Amino acid sequence: MDKSSIENVCDRFIAPPGQPFDLSSRDSGDRALFPDKKHARKSLKSDAGAIDELQDLLYATREKALLIVLQGMDTSGKSGVIRKVFAQTSPLGMKVKAFKAPTRIELGHDYLWRVHEATPRKGFIGIFDRSHYEDVLVVKVRKFAPPDEVERRYEQINQFEKHLAENGVTILKFMLHLGYEEQGERLKERITEPHKRWKFNPSDLDDRRDWPDFMSAYETMVQRCSTQHAPWYVIPADSRTRRNAAIARVVRGALEDMKLEWPNPDLKLEDFDFS
Template identity: 50%
Template sequence: MEHKDYSPWRVKSNSSLKLRDIETLPSPKDLPTDEAWQSSMHKLGDKLNKLQGTLHAGKSKGLLLVLQGMDTAGKDGVIRSVFTHISPLGVRAEAFGAPSDLEKSHDFLWRIHQKTPVLGEMVIFNRSHYEDVLVTRVRGWVKKDTCEKRFDDIKHFESLLSDSGITVLKCYLHISKAEQKKRLQARLDDPHKHWKLQPSDFEDRQLWPKFAEAYEDALSATSTPDAPWYVVPADSKPYRDLFVADLLVQTLESMKLEMPKPLFDLSKVKLD
């Protein structure tokens, strides 16, 4: 299958990003049928599994995938769908909630740095260090100028990761307020999903414009050549998952991964 060009969804550094100008749902012709989705995800899953195996064996590079988005945008869903057929060896998902008292006594990146990939590892962040320039700003816990200083800290942090052999890929799952309403209602209607609901889900919905502005500033300020942001249309779950899977495969292929050389001369091995 041919790869798609995702450059139109890549956020330009220090641009005047307006999320309202980016569609949350692609045109009908771009929406995959169930059959096409299953076929494409199977092919991408095979590629991703092989690439991840090479990454794990080589232990010379690593990859960090950052997933951010409003509540119900599908961070958990992406992880389940995209990584279903991947060997668990060398793959790890980390979720970041409210910081503990110990974590709050350190700088805001302290708890994050401990969870970043080692060489040979792929790590997925379900929420991330960006919470400290998003929810903290919207809730008024830190001032806007503090967030702007943190943008610089984040860029230096991600540059350090890149210099250390870690490729950083960041995806903002772009969901509409109308689609979020449908997904929240579905959770309210399903007792098996009540555990997912928190008061903040409904409080944050009332602060939608402020969150949109905070995301626009954060994505624009921190999308760099070493750690780009992509805005992923997320109203369609199948389209969202294909987007992230294909983008991830392209990113891994661009890393030019190689299998390590054998530890000894295999030509001398003779099996009885």
């Protein structure tokens, strides 16, 4: 039996909807399903190729869409996931949106306004590098909104995602679960390695100092917003290779579960002149 089958990966890393969730019980260095890095790389390569083919089918049918949400602390590897899992995927049917601090215009609207505009249309894979969940994470920790307003947002987000799911959008949400010690090493890399220096932002250390508060906010986010229509997957992120392999398995499974078929227009060769 393949320990790293799609079914096993989904079962191990999902936060079951409607059940209690304890983030401290999840190992950020979990290697149980991918004990060998060589196997993880092979699995990733195979899945990346399959995702490319399945995305072509998604684009051809224009019946459904796939939204992938990536959330995690700084250095957890959101951009790395995008590069590796979708390395073979044609950009023709993909849309990546990195959410930064809201602009003045965005702040003039409700917090989901800019998010809805960025969701993928049918036939596309959309990827959120950070997302609407910033509004129950950094907004909560930094107290940018009153507690009662943040509290209302969990159910608002659930209803928003339910609306998308009922209108043909499959939603995959990945929390990249990075350990405190591993993040410290990666932040040091951003200073010591010349090709990574541009990524370093001193404000990242502010979030690190508030690590317990952020972990509590993440735990509540997963507990309150892992639903049947949009479950959370808590992916161990201490190993970049295993992180990418696990996410690729789940993405491939979701695309296969759409059970799409190639369009078959009523065309006859004799009706056309190719001379």
